[in-house]
Amino acid sequence: MNNPVFLFGIGAFALMMIGLYGVLTHKNIFRLILSLGLMETGVNLFIVAASYWDGVRAPILGKIFNVKTADSYADPLPQALVLTSIVIGLGVTALALALMIKYREGTGTLEMEDKREEEVEE
Amino acid sequence: MTSNMLPFIVIAPVLLGLLMLSMPKRLNWWIFFLLNIVLAGVIFTLKSKGAMSFTFQWTLFGTGKVVQKLGVTPLGWFFLAISSAATLLFSMFSLDFNDKKHSTAIAPLWLMLVGATNGIFLSQDWISFFISWELMSWTSLFIIGHGKTSSFKAGIYYYALSFFGTMAMMAGIWLLFHRTGSWEISSGVLKTAQDLSSHRGFALTVLSLFTVAFLAKSALFPFHMWPQMAHAEAPDDFSAYLSGIMIKYGVYGLLLFIVPVFALTPRGTIKSISGVPWPMYILAVMSALTSVIGTVMAIFTNDMKKLMAWSTVANVGYIGVGLATGTSLGYAAAMFHTVNHMMFKGGIFASLAAVKYRTGEREMHRLGGLAYVMPITFFTFLLGIIAAAGIPPLSGFNSKWMIFQALFEKKMVFVATALFFASTGAFLYLFRGLHTIFLGQLSPRFRNVKEAPPLMSLSMIVLMILMLAAGIFPGLVTGRFNDILVAAGLNPIKTTLYSMTGSTTSINSTLVASVFALAVGVVFFLFVIGGRKRRVKMMDNYTCGEDPLDWNVGPDRYHYGYDFYQPIKGLFSWMPLGVVEKGYNALGRFMERLGNLVTSISADGTRLGWSFVLGVILIIVIGVVK
Amino acid sequence: MKYSIFLIVAPMAMAFLVPFLGHVMPALSKGLSFLTALAGTVLSVFLLITYKTPFTVIMGGWIPPFGINLHVDMLSLLFATVVYGAVTLGIAFQLSSVVVKKPYFYMLILLLLTSLNGMILTGDLFNLFVFMEIAGISSWALIASGNKTAGVRGALQYMVVASLASVAYLAAIAIIYSSTGTLNMAQISGGLREMNSAMAALAVLLILASLFTEMEIFPFNSWVGSAYRGAPSSISGLLSSAVALAGAYAMLRISYIVFGAGMGNIIRFGSFNITSILFWMGVVTVVTGEASAFTQKDAKRMLAWSSVGQMGMILMAIAIASEKSIYGAVFALITHSISKLLLFMIVGRLVSATGTSDWTRWKGIGRKNSILGIFFIIGALGVTGIPLFAGFWGKFTIIGSAFKSTGSSYLGVYIILAATVMEAVYFLRLAHALFEEPERKPGKVNTGIVFWTCTTLLALAVVIIGVFPAPLDRKIKKIPSELRGDNTSGYISTVYKAMGR
Structure with missing residues (x-):
């Protein structure tokens, strides 16, 4: 129970499921975007959890730690992955909110629905 | 004339057709006519040069090595010759038909279609065959549609069935290729014949895939409902081509692939019913069913073009029965009926086109008495329906006689009975057409109608002469069959210029025709020297002095041709006639519903997420179950 | 051969330049973005002509698997060429349109170009994810740029599904990385088999879900109708001919290299059979896609669902995984891109001429503009796979390979053949409706020299490939052998060589 991987895993799974529940039950675009954000956070947490190793140290080269002791370092790559995916998530959320505002301007509502007879351009 | 002529007669029409898309209409019809003269000339000189072929090789990774081979086989040449001759006549007809008022822009596409037709009859490999077949399909779709919304509805019905068949053929071609390792048609025939004993399931799959394609094209059951739409809605001059030539591609395919396979299979390899291998027996029953359905539907139709389209369906049924017997006689009979049908149905559709050209009417009960003003058209129609009904001095009798002889030989009682029924029914609908359109009283509206223009009349006259010739001297046509029969692995038939020999007896058509001519001469003589004659005006009779308008019945409704066979309609009410069509419509509706269901997933935001979840579940289910 | 990096870098650099330049000289910035795409096309064609064997480009001096490698082989080069060509023509089409777009629009197209080429060339799973996301972001923005609500709606719908897909993909990456310790495709190809089969199956499931979304496979494609309809036609065309193409490419690459350790070898994880998933999802997609297109009165939706149907057939070909089926799939993808782009260009002009995308109200417009109508017929026959037009060879080969393979079910093939009737x-x-008697006077179609150049090029390509497939055939037939796992000059061996092993 005290294993952080377990806690992280539970947390990640819970976040993803809450997000999925939100996506499945809401029509409101703002809530959809929030739910998707939750799912993304969940999956980021999952990456961190999946690459956790017990008893390793931060991979920072210094006086104490050097290349010879590299075996006791944590893998730095997942951090890079998570950082990248957080940045991408930010971009997606920003664009989605911008689109939402434009949608609101056009239709006067935030509900996602399909209109078939809308005007189209070339 | 070298073998280089073979690609020429396929490719030149297609390229010229493309070029004609940018030319004025009137010029196009002349080019169409002139090129058809050239093509017919080339095709008729091909035969004297003996066997020739043109091969063209290429290799693609996907298809492997392909040897495209155009060649003249006896069967191919026969179909090529009759189709090019008929096309020439129809193009002459079209030349006058497409004046300012009736013109359509179909000449370029029609020319491409002619090229595709030549390709089909010359192909010795499945790739060329398939390419020509598809080219023929879509060009004819656009011709039938010819820019009219209602016509296109008929055309797309035809095309959907035809494309379904084409897809089946694609599957069949590949199965055959994987089995034989070559695209050649002849090696496919040999291999399938061997497979009938060793790999029966496989051979039957291949045969049924090809049969679907050919049945769909020839409008045999269960694809019998497209001609009544497509023939009726096509441009009037094109209907003759559609019914005369295009409906025969499937017949050609059956003669090319299906019949030889069973001819090469030794007796006893496959179970037979009354001496016919059971798949062929099924084909015979389906063809007989086609002719019964065609006949019954024709009896109840008021539209003259639809009536003749149903008659075409019935006649293709006869042809199918003939070739399904698998004997030399049946094969010859099928080919003979193909030629005859091409001539008499071409003549009938030409005369109907001429009637429509002059009167603008298609419903029979609005017409009447046109024999007085359009005698040549009348005689073409008359001879056409005499031939179609199978009455002696004309060609239809000869081929029907042969078909029945082939059936007697195999003792196929059930099929023969069905065909007798269809033949009798043919009298009902054909003479109704004659009576309603050409005989009776001339409506005052049509008093000033003139005979069809000269070129139209000329082509009709030629068709009449051909029908008479084939009727009086059957040997003119049947004499050509023995090469074809031998090439297909069958025994030759006994025939002379004047007579035909069946399984039970032989008949001298020339003698029959002479007797018939004598009888007609005597009757005509009696008519001439007989008593006084008086012409009856249209409004003189029927109504016993009452004015029908008092009962809200216009002149159309009290025309005796309207719903002529209403009384006997009840006799056939038990037949589930529209059931196949209803099935197709239900399938179409089901697909529309499925499409609406799929597209409605995006109707709101919640379903987007659900669709994703559904997809994940679907992946798991398929992944675990299979 | 190091030049191939420019296929990704050049449009990215220009994408940064264009908006700044656009403030000063809008016309120049637009022209520059067209020239970038054109230059890239020329470069990729040059690479294609001089191409001999597959090679790996190592990025940033880090040897894989620590660094990222680009992999250039016939498959990626061909697809990069098609993407570049499609984008070039798309930009030209948009420039000739009456609807004037701001420079940002062209920046987004360049960004899309960057990301699609990245997707095609990269050899790293996470890198693929990043490029997929950039492609997503730029295409949502482009779809929404329709400047009417329809575009925004389509973009949002696409965004919801694609975000779910990216979450699934990231989760799969986490699983794979924690088990195999690498994200390099060539290295994973062995490692995936040694994983716990339940975990591997979960990873495969998640990757498939996300790639199916990219590739518009049913039921991950609920967004296509709205997105294609709302987007400007140039972008609808690119969605079909470049974005879906890149999605199909990723599917091909991942199923053969990552799942399969070489072609013809797609693995099973316990009872989890990937081949039959791909095969039957393909069949379901063809049926549903064609049925949906069959019901549409809206031309752009119709074309969108038709793309879905094509992708289904290509997925089936990927599942069969024989040499011929891959050949057929690549052939069909390329010719589909060409024909569909042509159709979208024509449809776009017809929409602006009539003011509606409901094709039942387009009757008779082809009578005045007969060449436009004929081009439409050429495109339509090209997509349908009629002989003498480009689509035939791909479809024909796919069907043939399906009848040869043991992994496929004949029933599925028959279903697909019947569905193509629709x-x-x-x-x-639709093609005939253009030539029917008009109900009202058809409007004037805005054409011009640029439009005619684009459409003529595409229509000629459809006909020429249909009649003389040999030149394209020579290129495509190298692909199957390069995908084999046991080929010493194949994908996996080349990457391992680059690693120095």
């Missing part, structure tokens, strides 16, 4: 019907129905 495709022929709805395409020719």
